Amino acid sequence: MRTRPLKVALLGCGVVGSEVARIMTTHADDLTARIGAPVELAGVAVRRPGKVREGIDPALITTDATALVERDDIDVVVEVIGGIEPARTLITTAFAHGASVVSANKALLAEDGATLYEAAERHGRDLYFEAAVAGAIPLIRPLRESLAGDTVNRVLGIVNGTTNFILDRMDTAGAGYSEALDEATALGYAEADPTADVEGFDAAAKAAILAGIAFHTRVRLDDVHREGITEVTSADLASAQRMGCTVKLLAICERAADGRSVTARVHPAMIPLSHPLASVREAYNAVFVEAAAAGQLMFYGPGAGGSPTASAVLGDLVAVCRNKLAGATGPGESAYTRLPVSPMGDVVTRYHISLDVADKPGVLAQVAAVFAEHGVSIDTVRQKGRPDGDGEASLVVVTHRARDAALSGTVEALRKLDTVRGVASIMRVEGE
Numbered sequence: 001m002r003t004r005p006l007k008v009a010l011l012g013c014g015v016v017g018s019e020v021a022r023i024m025t026t027h028a029d030d031l032t033a034r035i036g037a038p039v040e041l042a043g044v045a046v047r048r049p050g051k052v053r054e055g056i057d058p059a060l061i062t063t064d065a066t067a068l069v070e071r072d073d074i075d076v077v078v079e080v081i082g083g084i085e086p087a088r089t090l091i092t093t094a095f096a097h098g099a100s101v102v103s104a105n106k107a108l109l110a111e112d113g114a115t116l117y118e119a120a121e122r123h124g125r126d127l128y129f130e131a132a133v134a135g136a137i138p139l140i141r142p143l144r145e146s147l148a149g150d151t152v153n154r155v156l157g158i159v160n161g162t163t164n165f166i167l168d169r170m171d172t173a174g175a176g177y178s179e180a181l182d183e184a185t186a187l188g189y190a191e192a193d194p195t196a197d198v199e200g201f202d203a204a205a206k207a208a209i210l211a212g213i214a215f216h217t218r219v220r221l222d223d224v225h226r227e228g229i230t231e232v233t234s235a236d237l238a239s240a241q242r243m244g245c246t247v248k249l250l251a252i253c254e255r256a257a258d259g260r261s262v263t264a265r266v267h268p269a270m271i272p273l274s275h276p277l278a279s280v281r282e283a284y285n286a287v288f289v290e291a292a293a294a295g296q297l298m299f300y301g302p303g304a305g306g307s308p309t310a311s312a313v314l315g316d317l318v319a320v321c322r323n324k325l326a327g328a329t330g331p332g333e334s335a336y337t338r339l340p341v342s343p344m345g346d347v348v349t350r351y352h353i354s355l356d357v358a359d360k361p362g363v364l365a366q367v368a369a370v371f372a373e374h375g376v377s378i379d380t381v382r383q384k385g386r387p388d389g390d391g392e393a394s395l396v397v398v399t400h401r402a403r404d405a406a407l408s409g410t411v412e413a414l415r416k417l418d419t420v421r422g423v424a425s426i427m428r429v430e431g432e
Ligand SMILES: NC(=O)C1=CN([C@@H]2O[C@H](COP(=O)(O)OP(=O)(O)OC[C@H]3O[C@@H](n4cnc5c(N)ncnc54)[C@H](OP(=O)(O)O)[C@@H]3O)[C@@H](O)[C@H]2O)C=CC1
Pocket: 011, 012, 013, 014, 015, 016, 017, 045, 046, 047, 048, 049, 051, 063, 065, 079, 080, 081, 082, 083, 086, 104, 105, 106, 107, 131, 132, 135, 188, 189, 190, 191, 192, 303, 304, 305, 306, 309
């Protein structure tokens, strides 16, 4: 057992960072035993130095994060500031000054992971980021290490706790959208700017990271088709219930059948209540991984919040410290293939479309003809006249599997029909 402690610089002491610091203190002996050397918190960089931070020696607090990562005695930098800058520069500076890095920063990894991977490799340091995807759930390491000998074909799941919490509250408790978002924010699930959650940016960043690692290629945030939950209404949830479904924000990353391209997308989708993802409640996440030899694997657990995320950070910290003592580094950048990312139009799935139409003879045939012209086959149709007798009816069409581009063409043509007064909602149907 080495007695000289490994020194850790903590960048950020908010929801996640404060829990990392707490566990480092309360579990110091266990961490020492697992690593083979003590770990010491050598400095904590924050924006507001005057804020009271329970359990943290005020002498460790600094607002000069750059000076902290430039210290030559720092062994590991834990970056839990978030955002692109200054996080990116601080991480690359840390590598240059001899430290390995543990980060929870999915936004940065999805935006510019290549720069970080390259800097880590050039300086012979570790970059670990288990906490960046799906909170406490071990997912990055299984993909990077356990499944390294297999071929992953699909990754599908719920990877954003905030939006799952909101949809769950709206669906099961009849809560309003804003009320549920406020609750998720108070519980520490939401990003500093919750737009990242509700508009799907956070899930898209995670999808980019997952697709990159799963398919050994490079997928950036801009490559991921993204739709958030801001347009999901209680009418959508009620419609889903009538179909024996619920609505979830899904991240879906797929390798094409010929193995020559990939797709990555994030959008709300209806899934049957019998599907395991339908019972993922509150801020929990769940991810299915389908691999050629392993078959289907499911990963489930708390997807957000200070303590679950700190668990993943601490797991990485132990691994990185062990590597450091062994004079080694863990698995690095795995983007050894260059698979193109296909556009959303190439995705094939099913759709649930709600239309407001004129309630008169021939309308159904007219609508059906538009679907047929675009090669989109209809599975079921449900028409309901309005009780207020305003001459309009609600028409719900569920399609068979079709290309997204064909569905977009269909909807565009439907909007041009005089008898179609409006397209109330379009939602993909997954998991059947
Ligand atoms: N919350 C969660 O459930 C999860 C979060 N993450 C990721 O973890 C990271 C941190 O998230 P979270 O803890 O929720 O965020 P918070 O906003 O709660 O904390 C951010 C921390 O960073 C500090 N900070 C911000 N800017 C600077 C700067 N320029 N220099 C020094 N310190 C700075 C803040 O200081 P101050 O305290 O003074 O304001 C604060 O302590 C993000 O990348 C997030 O995406 C990942 C998984 C789950």
